[in-house]
Amino acid sequence: MLAEQGDLFSKHCSRCKVLKPFDQFSTNGLGKWKSHCKSCGSKASRAYEVANAEAVAAKKAHRYRENIDEHKRKRAQRYWKDPESAKASARAWGAANKELAKKQATKWARENPEARGAIRSRNLVRNRDKYNESSRLRKLLYRRLKPDESRAKAASYRERNRARMTAYVAIRHARKMRATPPWVDQVAISKIYFAANFLGMVTGEWYHVDHIVPLQGPLAMDGPFKGERIVSGLHCEANLQVIPGRLNQSKSNRYWPDMP
Helix, strand or coil, rough: CCCHHHCCEEEEEECCCEEEHHHEEECCCCCCCEEEEEEEHHHHHHHHHHHHHHHHHHHHHHEEEEEEEEHHHHHHHHHHHHHHHHHHHHHHHHCCHHHHHHHHHHHHHHHHHHHHHHHHHHHHHHHHHHHHHHHHHHHHHHHCCCCHHHHHHHHHHHHHHHHHHHHHHHHHHHHHHCCCCCCHHHHHHHEEEEEEEHHHHHHCEEEEEEEECCCCCCCCCCCCCCECCCCCCCCHHHHEEEEEEHHHHHCCCCCCCCCC
C-alpha cells in the first residue's frame, strides 16, 4: 500500500500521477486526504467555472446577497488593514474592467442618490481648488481649439436661459454700483471700454475690460473669515485694464496683485 501511495510523507496524485508531499493535498470533510493534489483541484475548478460561467456567477451572487453584511465587514477589515494597498487594488481592477466599473458605479449612484450627493459635496469641499482649476483649463482649451463652437454654445445657452442671464446681468450691475465710489471718473472709464472695443475691431480678437482686483473674489475656505469674500475691488478707472478675452476668462476671479 505504501509502495503505491508513496511514503509516510508523500503520496501520488490520482490525476497528474506525480509523487508530492502531503502539504500539496487538501482534506475532505471527513479529515482524510483527497486523492488529487491542490494544483489539479484548482485547474478542475477553473475549467468548471469557464464551462458553467452563468451558473457560477448566479451562485456567487446568491451567496453574496445571503451574506452581504458579512462580506461588507470583511471588505472593511481588509481595507483598514492596508488602505493604500486596497486603493491601489481597486484602481487596478477599475482600469482592467472599465465598462463593468462604470456600470456598477452608475447603478450604485442611481440607487443611493443621497450618499452620492454627500460624497460629491465632501470631495468638492476638499478639492475645490483642484476642481475649479481643472474645469477652468478644460473650458479654456475648448474655447481655444473650437472658438466658433464655443461661441455658438454660449449663444444657445443665453437664448435658452434668458431669465437666468437677465438676473445675472442685474446682479453684476448691482455689484458694480455698490463697488463704484462717488469720486469715480466716468469719462476715464468710458475711454477704457472704448479702447477695448477698438482693439477688438483692429485685431479681430475679443478684448475685455478686466477688474484688476475682482469685484467679487473667491470665498475663504478656512480661518476666522470662512465663507466670506477674500477680496472685493472697486469699479473705478484705477482698477480697470484691457486684456485679451481668453486671458480674462482664464484668470477669472482667482488672481490679483499681491494676493495672499
